[in-house]
Amino acid sequence: MKVNYHFKLISDYMEILAICFYLYYTIIGMRLFPVVVCKALAFVIKVKGTIKRFLREDKNxxxxxxxxxxxxxxxxxxxxxxxxxxxxxxxxxxxxxxxxxxxxxxxxxxxxxxxxxxxxxxxxxxxxxxxxxxxxxxxxxxxxxxxxxxxxxxxxxxxxxxxxxxxxxxxxxxxxxxxxxxxxxxxxxxxxxxxxxxxxxxxxxxxxxxxxxxxxxxxxxxxxxxxxxxxxxxxxxxxxxxxxxxxxxxxxxxxxxxxxxxxxxxxxxxxxxxxxxxxxxxxxxxxxxxxxxxxxxxxxxxxxxxxxxxxxxxxxxxxxxxxxxxxxxxxxxxxxxxxxxxxxxxxxxxxxxxxxxxxxxxxxxxxFYGATEGNANIINPDNVVGAVGFTTRIAPALYPVTLIRVDEDTAVPIRDRNGMCIMCKPGEPGEMVGKIIEGDPLREFDGYVNKAESTKKIAHDVFTKGDSAFLTGDIVVMDRYGYIYFRDRTGDTFRWRGENVSTTEVEATISNIVKLNDAVVYGVEVPGTEGRAGMAAIVDVNHQVDLVRLYKDLQQHLPAYARPIFIRLLEKVDVTGTFKLKKTEYRKEAFDPSKVTDKMFFLDSRNGCYSPIDAQVYQQICAGKIRL
Incomplete structure (x- = not known):
């Protein structure tokens, strides 16, 4: 058993080294390849060997x-x-x-x-x-x-x-x-x-x-x-x-x-x-x-x-x-x-x-970039400004993390005529995914306690027919060297104050407070701030929403980072063919009064209430004169 283990370990490493040296001598002009990729390769070899030793010795x-x-x-x-x-x-x-x-x-x-x-x-x-x-x-x-x-x-x-x-x-x-x-x-x-x-x-x-x-x-x-x-x-x-x-x-x-x-x-x-x-x-x-x-x-x-x-x-x-x-x-x-x-x-x-x-x-x-449960974790090893990480484009087998095309509105992977996911080209935004390899401690997807939730984060037929990959839920862009830059989050989450905000959770809380069925929550960009600020579009055709009560109840039921910064009261409702509010359009319009005719409000922490947004307030928020 011990002999088989060492043979498999050496075989794995020799295969990786062979690929590395082949690429080094044939594509030596690729910027930083010898430094970045070989450094990463050495680390992967070392950490894999250590983890396998601990597994063999029953250590933790x-x-x-x-x-x-x-x-x-x-x-x-x-x-x-x-x-x-x-x-x-x-x-x-x-x-x-x-x-x-x-x-x-x-x-x-x-x-x-x-x-x-x-x-x-x-x-x-x-x-x-x-x-x-x-x-x-x-x-x-x-x-x-x-x-x-x-x-x-x-x-x-x-x-x-x-x-x-x-x-x-x-x-x-x-x-x-x-x-x-x-x-x-x-x-x-x-x-x-x-x-x-x-x-x-x-x-x-x-x-x-x-x-x-x-x-x-x-x-x-x-x-x-x-x-x-x-x-x-x-x-x-x-x-x-x-x-x-x-x-x-x-x-x-x-x-x-x-x-x-x-x-x-x-x-x-x-x-x-x-x-x-x-x-x-x-x-x-x-x-x-x-x-x-x-x-x-x-x-x-x-x-x-x-x-x-x-x-x-x-x-x-x-x-x-x-x-x-x-x-x-x-x-x-x-x-x-x-x-x-x-x-x-x-x-x-x-x-x-x-x-x-x-x-x-x-x-x-x-x-760095990564998810607690994911296998698509990457690091910016050499301080390239703006990059959240690096992965080699010229030898994806070394670290199978890549970008795939997804539908902008549904976040569903776009596939070719053979049913395979389509890889993004340099400069083309896509969702980052990591190939799942059972038995490989660095490539497995451990998932969640709720197995049904784990299944939702897995795509099939991504790299090759019959394989599977972890879906990060994030839209990123890769340059021609392999450096990756963050763009946005897919689906129903956004990041604010260093925390991931679940829009469906906030939507449910708002609906319970205002006793309305239709409310959507999404993240919008605010100049000079990280992440996206929460904005709630609430159907209020009959002008019944009590913003004072909404403010107080949100404080009681949601952590500070999840409370909507902006409120939009909808007097008419545009829905999709499946009767869903058009969140994508609302996200694009954000809180700009020149694009929105509905009443809008912002979380005024100084006065402890939601205050109206007009053109002047909008400019002050964008200029950083009003702190959110």
């Missing part, structure tokens, strides 16, 4: 972390801004206490525990400790409320809930939507308020538990799930994306390798840890690479560089909005007084890319 991420603990037990692993430091030994000991407590209470491999807490070292220790005994954590977005919150907990089929004491009111108001029996409820925090939601105070229970290594009689394999991350998709409420140990390892290792990080780096992580960017690409630098990670639970533009200086950070994470907020701050000495050399993330607008690097003296921008 917790073993990788424990190797770092043995290597430097007293090195600082995690820091929460304004709080105490945690060494690798202390993180491991507390994770062991978590593991031992839940093991003694009968929790075993494949059980699920939902966690809703503020970003902190303790949050990491909770899911890491559970992973040591094979228990999967469901990482709940703490912005969610009521239906969305209860939905995420219910679909996880969890055996217990853990909520931070600061979120007790959120759990209390959602109590009637959750199971009443058979599920343990824990409150985590120094003090836990008394509520009608039955609970146990977890802190003293963990403190009384042993910090010795827990039993490892049911260890998860590298190909099995470590936790669930919730992601908004094209069909309504959040979906629980399955994250397996090998995918976590691959994603965290990729940014570490391509953005030239090392174990001596101190990473500043101000992104929420329930998302991939903060919880995997950030915390993963500590977990598998031995770096120190500084956690700030809530982003602060005014304190960003002060924190980096105070904690001696050399690397920081971003989303596009963070970069814009930092540039909007008054210039001061700390802008260049730090030692940050790498900033990595996604969504940095090309228009401010160079300005951001220049003002804050950043040597390298590490832009």
């Amino acid at each position: 991420l917790t073993h990788v972390f424990e190797e770092n603990v043995q290597k430097h037990p007293d090195k600082i692993a995690l820091v929460k801004v304004g709080c105490r430091n945690w060494t690798f030994r202390q993180v491991d000991n507390y994770a062991n206490q978590v593991a031992n407590y839940f093991y003694e209470k009968g929790y075993r491999k494949d059980d699920v525990v939902a966690i809703m807490m503020e970003s902190s070292p303790e949050y990491v220790c909770l899911w890491l400790g559970m992973a040591k005994i094979g228990v999967r954590a469901a990482l709940i977005n703490f912005n969610l409320r009521q239906e969305a919150l209860s939905h995420c907990i219910n679909i996880s089929k969890c055996k217990a809930y853990i909520f931070g004491s600061e979120f007790a009111p959120a759990f209390e108001e959602s109590r009637h939507l959750m199971p009443n029996g058979g599920v343990q409820v824990f409150c985590y925090g120094d003090e836990c308020p008394q509520t009608s939601f039955t609970k146990q105070h977890l802190n003293p229970l963990l403190n009384a538990s042993s910090s010795l290594p827990p039993p490892r009689d049911q260890v998860c394999k590298f190909s099995e799930p470590i936790f669930f991350i919730y992601t908004s998709g094209t069909t309504g409420l959040p979906k629980a994306a399955i994250v397996i140990h090998s995918r976590y390892y691959y994603m965290a290792s990729s940014v570490h390798h391509f953005f030239r990080m090392n174990e001596n780096d101190i990473v500043y992580d101000t992104l929420p840890l329930y998302h991939t960017a903060g919880g995997i690409l950030g915390i993963g630098q500590m977990l598998i690479k031995g770096c120190t990670v500084v956690i700030r639970p809530k982003f602060s533009a005014s304190r960003f560089w002060d924190d980096c200086i105070k904690y001696n950070c050399s690397v920081t994470q971003y989303i596009g909005e963070i970069c814009r907020y930092l540039l909007a701050q008054p210039e001061k000495s700390v802008d260049r007084g730090h030692r940050v050399r790498v900033a990595y993330g996604n969504g940095l607008r090309p228009q401010i890319w160079k300005e951001f690097m220049s003002r804050f003296n950043i040597e390298r921008i590490g832009e």
Whole structure:
């Protein structure tokens, strides 16, 4: 068996190397091919070999972390801004206490525990400790409320809930939507308020538990799930994306390798840890690479560089909005007084890319693109301005990620006369897809807890007859060298404030509030901002919509990033042949009063209401004089 494994491994690598050298000598004129492709090839070979070794040795991420603990037990692993430091030994000991407590209470491999807490070292220790005994954590977005919150907990089929004491009111108001029996409820925090939601105070229970290594009689394999991350998709409420140990390892290792990080780096992580960017690409630098990670639970533009200086950070994470907020701050000495050399993330607008690097003296921008559950993850390895990533066009077998033509209105793949998907030419927009290869840890599609939702993200007959590929839901453009540039999202989601917004979820909420059947939500571009701002077109033929009530109810039922920035009240309705509102046309008209005769309003945060849009207000929004 061992001989067969090594033969297959060597065979795979030799085949890839043969293709690489052939292309190098025959197409040597292709810009950056030897540098970019060969560098990527070397990394893929290395990471595939490591993952296969872990699979063979029945190891997982917790073993990788424990190797770092043995290597430097007293090195600082995690820091929460304004709080105490945690060494690798202390993180491991507390994770062991978590593991031992839940093991003694009968929790075993494949059980699920939902966690809703503020970003902190303790949050990491909770899911890491559970992973040591094979228990999967469901990482709940703490912005969610009521239906969305209860939905995420219910679909996880969890055996217990853990909520931070600061979120007790959120759990209390959602109590009637959750199971009443058979599920343990824990409150985590120094003090836990008394509520009608039955609970146990977890802190003293963990403190009384042993910090010795827990039993490892049911260890998860590298190909099995470590936790669930919730992601908004094209069909309504959040979906629980399955994250397996090998995918976590691959994603965290990729940014570490391509953005030239090392174990001596101190990473500043101000992104929420329930998302991939903060919880995997950030915390993963500590977990598998031995770096120190500084956690700030809530982003602060005014304190960003002060924190980096105070904690001696050399690397920081971003989303596009963070970069814009930092540039909007008054210039001061700390802008260049730090030692940050790498900033990595996604969504940095090309228009401010160079300005951001220049003002804050950043040597390298590490832009990447990917989905938590997807296999079409790409990286911009050499700081090409505006590119979200790179993939080779001249040897697609090396990394089978490509662009296919899709219908602009329906997002359905366009096919040729043989029923095959049509690949896009350079400069032609299309949906990015990643070929699914069973048994390949980098090419499998792990999908969602809900298998029906997983099926919706798969297309067939894409690269070759009978194959399958993961649909990213994003429209991108590839240039002739293989660099990829983001254009838009397909389907019923858009990105705003670093979050994916499900239009169908917002539409359902609005319909419940205004008691109308017809309402559509879509994203519109606003000059100078990342992503797309939410806009709701509501049928109001009889002038019955109460915008004051709508504003208040949306605050109660939706997280801030999902609340529509713009409202359009439709006095007449244009529908498609299937009686759907023409969302595509509304999206094109956006909030421009020169194109729209309907009444329109914007979310006026200064006055706490929806205020009318006229030509003057429109110009002020476009000029950035009115902040959204």
